[in-house]
Amino acid sequence: MQDGLRIGTRKSPLAMAQTEQMRQRILAANPSLSDEATVLAPMTTTGDQMLSGPLMEVGGKGLFTRELDDALLAGAIDLAVHSAKDLPTVLPDGIELITIPEREDPYDAWIGADNMTVDQLPQGAKLGSASLRRRAQILARRPDLVPVVLRGNVGTRLDKLARGDAHATMLAHAGLRRLGKTDVMTCVLDEALCLPAPTQGILAITARTGDERVARILAPLEDPTVRAQATAERAFLATLDGSCRTPIAALSRVEGDRVHLTGRVLPPNGSECYEIAGDAPVAEAEALGLQLGRDMRAKAGEAFFAALPQMVADAWG
Ligand SMILES: NCc1[nH]cc(CCC(=O)O)c1CC(=O)O
Numbered sequence: 001m002q003d004g005l006r007i008g009t010r011k012s013p014l015a016m017a018q019t020e021q022m023r024q025r026i027l028a029a030n031p032s033l034s035d036e037a038t039v040l041a042p043m044t045t046t047g048d049q050m051l052s053g054p055l056m057e058v059g060g061k062g063l064f065t066r067e068l069d070d071a072l073l074a075g076a077i078d079l080a081v082h083s084a085k086d087l088p089t090v091l092p093d094g095i096e097l098i099t100i101p102e103r104e105d106p107y108d109a110w111i112g113a114d115n116m117t118v119d120q121l122p123q124g125a126k127l128g129s130a131s132l133r134r135r136a137q138i139l140a141r142r143p144d145l146v147p148v149v150l151r152g153n154v155g156t157r158l159d160k161l162a163r164g165d166a167h168a169t170m171l172a173h174a175g176l177r178r179l180g181k182t183d184v185m186t187c188v189l190d191e192a193l194c195l196p197a198p199t200q201g202i203l204a205i206t207a208r209t210g211d212e213r214v215a216r217i218l219a220p221l222e223d224p225t226v227r228a229q230a231t232a233e234r235a236f237l238a239t240l241d242g243s244c245r246t247p248i249a250a251l252s253r254v255e256g257d258r259v260h261l262t263g264r265v266l267p268p269n270g271s272e273c274y275e276i277a278g279d280a281p282v283a284e285a286e287a288l289g290l291q292l293g294r295d296m297r298a299k300a301g302e303a304f305f306a307a308l309p310q311m312v313a314d315a316w317g
Pocket residue numbers: 056057059083084085086170171172174175199200201202203
């Protein structure tokens with residue numbers, strides 16, 4: 001299989017859809033690659049086997065990436081396509097974040113029963129989520145809502161909503177777009193109401209460090225602007241994401257040669273909201289994320305971060 005390309009992916013419908021979209025882009029950029037020899041290698045990860053919804057949003061521990069990393073290092077696949085959000089902030093030795101392609105919409109989509117918006121939901125309605133980040137930000141606006149855990153992948157969560165397990169839920173707009181399922185959503189949430197997760201909507205392609213053939217094949221897909229965004233947002237997360245599953249949000253944008261980053265941290269019940277923002281030259285995207293992460297530690301205070309693990313544990317009941 002000298003000329004072939006094996007593309008590792010998780011098996012979830014979203015992962016399969018976005019990896020196939022990347023396969024098509026790779027083929028379009030590399031006319032010498034044959035369609036038949038450029039194949040998806042779907043794999044089950046530890047994260048897929050753990051049916052606990054909250055873990056779906058943890059991401060940072062490599063639950064969705066380890067098996068793909070092993071396959072890469074063993075030479076069973078040549079690259080792997082991940083949601084950047086599910087990638088740990090530190091990659092294993094020998095594996096490189098080789099390509100960051102164009103970003104999908106970073107924001108969260110709101111799916112309300114009878115198309116009710118956040119403000120239209122009746123008092124005490126059930127807010128379904130497996131993400132403390134989303135839950136906390138919506139509760140900050142609507143403290144009367146009753147949070148319930150809604151687990152599973154996109155399709156499962158929509159089924160549960162239809163069954164009345166919750167009156168509303170949120171999903172990444174990017175995921176719905178890639179699945180062609182935007183018809184189910186009521187609206188997109190703006191960043192004042194719900195700042196996205198760091199790197200939401202970004203795909204991350206990993207490969208073996210030093211694999212020059214794969215690097216050449218993927219080079220046309222790289223988007224330097226999105227690379228800077230991913231770098232800043234991941235650095236911010238890395239500074240804050242110790243052992244606790246903090247509701248952390250961050251979004252950056254590039255304007256000219258500067259990258260602007262906004263970060264937010266909340267307790268799970270949304271009773272407070274700490275926000276921080278700053279900008280730097282694009283070349284210093286990582287330093288910006290690290291600095292704002294440290295500033296956030298100071299702003300929310302060590303007592304807040306010390307209390308968070310217990311607050312997070314309580315939030316999952
Ligand atoms: N944690 C699962 C996950 N990882 C990435 C996405 C969405 C797609 C993306 O951010 O690129 C999702 C689903 C969701 O949050 O609704």
